[in-house]
Amino acid sequence: xxxxxxxxxxxxxxxxxxxxxxxxxxQTVAIYAEPDEDKPFVQEADESYPLGGAKxxxxxxxxxxxxxxxxxxxxxxxxxxxxxxSENGDFAKTMEQKGVTxxxxxxxxxxKMGDKVQARKTMQAAGVPVIxxxxxxxxxxxxxxxxxHSIGYPVMLKAAAGGGGIGMQVVHSDEELKxxxxxxxxxxxxxxxxxxxxxxxxxxxxxxxxxxVLADKFxxxxxxxxxxxxxxxxxxxxxxxxxxxxxxxxxxxxMGEAAMKAAKAISYxxxxxxxxxxxxxQQFYFLEMNTRLQVEHPITEQxxxxxxxxxxxxxxxxxxxxxxQEDICIDGHAIEVRIYAEDPHTFYPAPGQITALSLPxxxxxxxxxxxxxxSFVSPFYDPMIAKCITSAATRSEAIHVMCQALxxxxxxxxxxxxxxxxxxxxxxxxxxxxxxTSFIDVHYVKExxx
Amino acid sequence: xxxxxxxxxxxxxxxxxxQGDEVTDGQDLVIxxxxxxxxxxxxxxxxxxxxxxxxxxxxxxxxDVLATIKES
Numbered sequence: 001x002x003x004x005x006x007x008x009x010x011x012x013x014x015x016x017x018x019x020x021x022x023x024x025x026x027q028t029v030a031i032y033a034e035p036d037e038d039k040p041f042v043q044e045a046d047e048s049y050p051l052g053g054a055k056x057x058x059x060x061x062x063x064x065x066x067x068x069x070x071x072x073x074x075x076x077x078x079x080x081x082x083x084x085x086s087e088n089g090d091f092a093k094t095m096e097q098k099g100v101t102x103x104x105x106x107x108x109x110x111x112k113m114g115d116k117v118q119a120r121k122t123m124q125a126a127g128v129p130v131i132x133x134x135x136x137x138x139x140x141x142x143x144x145x146x147x148x149h150s151i152g153y154p155v156m157l158k159a160a161a162g163g164g165g166i167g168m169q170v171v172h173s174d175e176e177l178k179x180x181x182x183x184x185x186x187x188x189x190x191x192x193x194x195x196x197x198x199x200x201x202x203x204x205x206x207x208x209x210x211x212x213v214l215a216d217k218f219x220x221x222x223x224x225x226x227x228x229x230x231x232x233x234x235x236x237x238x239x240x241x242x243x244x245x246x247x248x249x250x251x252x253x254x255m256g257e258a259a260m261k262a263a264k265a266i267s268y269x270x271x272x273x274x275x276x277x278x279x280x281x282q283q284f285y286f287l288e289m290n291t292r293l294q295v296e297h298p299i300t301e302q303x304x305x306x307x308x309x310x311x312x313x314x315x316x317x318x319x320x321x322x323x324x325q326e327d328i329c330i331d332g333h334a335i336e337v338r339i340y341a342e343d344p345h346t347f348y349p350a351p352g353q354i355t356a357l358s359l360p361x362x363x364x365x366x367x368x369x370x371x372x373x374x375s376f377v378s379p380f381y382d383p384m385i386a387k388c389i390t391s392a393a394t395r396s397e398a399i400h401v402m403c404q405a406l407x408x409x410x411x412x413x414x415x416x417x418x419x420x421x422x423x424x425x426x427x428x429x430x431x432x433x434x435x436x437t438s439f440i441d442v443h444y445v446k447e448x449x450x
Numbered sequence: 451x452x453x454x455x456x457x458x459x460x461x462x463x464x465x466x467x468x469q470g471d472e473v474t475d476g477q478d479l480v481i482x483x484x485x486x487x488x489x490x491x492x493x494x495x496x497x498x499x500x501x502x503x504x505x506x507x508x509x510x511x512x513x514d515v516l517a518t519i520k521e522s
Binding site: 350381 | 511
């Protein structure tokens with residue numbers, strides 16, 4: 001096992017990884033940008049090194065600086081968390097060349113899933129169902145219009161290198177497509193250095209359901225069931241739960257098989273997530289594979305009892321998976337809400353100074369925190385400042401605990417989406433499990449959020 | 451004279467008009483950036499830009515005045 005792990009990330013996920021390392025008696029190294037100096041993860045690590053700078057390009061994404069600290073600290077492995085460098089194949093390759101283990105899949109597997117056009121082809125060839133759409137990138141707006149006619153409107157316009165909803169838009173007509181094509185391509189070029197676009201059929205009122213997989217370097221692949229992540233704003237998840245209240249047992253089994261097929265097709269190892277859209281007839285389609293730990297991984301841990309970070313470390317260190325598929329069972333129900341520093345009505349970011357923080361307590365409540373009662377929430381990073389996870393024997397009990405927890409959750413000094421979360425978990429629609437991706441548009445009543 | 455205010459806290463990413471420019475209802479004046487999101491701030495009146503109160507890179511709070519416009 002590793003002696004010392006450097007966490008190339010920040011916030012709640014850095015704290016989360018440090019916690020498992022401590023349990024396994026592994027030394028931890030944190031790296032931090034200037035605005036994060038006072039954040040909990042910097043204190044929790046055994047050693048912490050400043051990156052200088054504030055913006056991610058001057059700090060967490062500055063590969064040279066990160067490499068320098070890896071060498072200086074003597075870390076023998078790097079955990080990239082999610083976002084930032086976690087899906088950067090060149091970074092992973094450089095680590096391996098320097099004899100430092102990258103805790104994640106091979107750079108080749110990352111590359112195969114990183115380009116969405118190639119990923120789609122690979123999945124199709126492997127027999128994993130994909131959404132009808134263009135097989136190749138569309139070069140011009142004229143090609144895009146022709147493709148849209150053969151697929152049929154509405155279509156989803158997507159950036160090949162995209163993520164986080166950037167460069168992605170639903171279009172209903174030639175006119176809309178013309179406008180959206182240029183602007184999204186330009187945006188994708190600016191954000192990802194790649195303006196390649198493709199089109200696919202828009203699945204109306206889909207559920208977003210993803211399967212967690214674990215695979216070792218000996219070819220063993222298992223799945224840890226699904227997470228229902230349909231409640232989203234701006235194509236980013238807000239509330240997740242496991243298991244999904246929507247899919248049937250038969251669909252669950254088929255999706256598990258498809259996810260393992262997807263992982264095997266690219267010789268995947270470590271933890272990964274295969275995302276699917278599921279339509280109202282429970283037909284499911286491959287969306288993308290996230291070749292890293294996910295934000296919402298705790299709900300899977302709560303229902304399976306598996307510490308996913310520990311398994312990541314063990315697999316990266318060359319161990320075989322300790323579980324057989326039949327060892328993995330769903331026990332109870334878990335719900336996660338993401339707490340964002342944002343206006344609950346406009347969803348605009350709301351950075352600022354936290355003046356007080358008081359958390360709900362209880363055995364069924366798990367917290368993952370990026371801040372404390374006197375943190376400044378910087379405008380330079382993602383607005384997610386905390387996650388609150390509740391678990392219980394049944395879905396309705398888990399919801400009940402969540403409603404209570406949100407009632408008792410208090411963050412002062414900045415605006416957060418807690419009023420929105422409270423309103424949603426108390427709706428009849430949420431409680432009955434009716435949670436497709438249009439949920440926030442249809443069921444979120446801003447006036448009632450307080 | 452109308453004041454165009456920031457609707458969120460963040461930094462001024464780009465200023466897309468200059469003092470003295472004629473602007474029309476709905477035109478972008480300033481683009482704010484915060485937490486990986488860009489929000490264009492527009493004028494809701496036709497008029498002339500009298501003053502731009504911020505510079506690119508400045509940090510602004512919600513409600514801060516970004517520009518003043520003289521209605522035409």
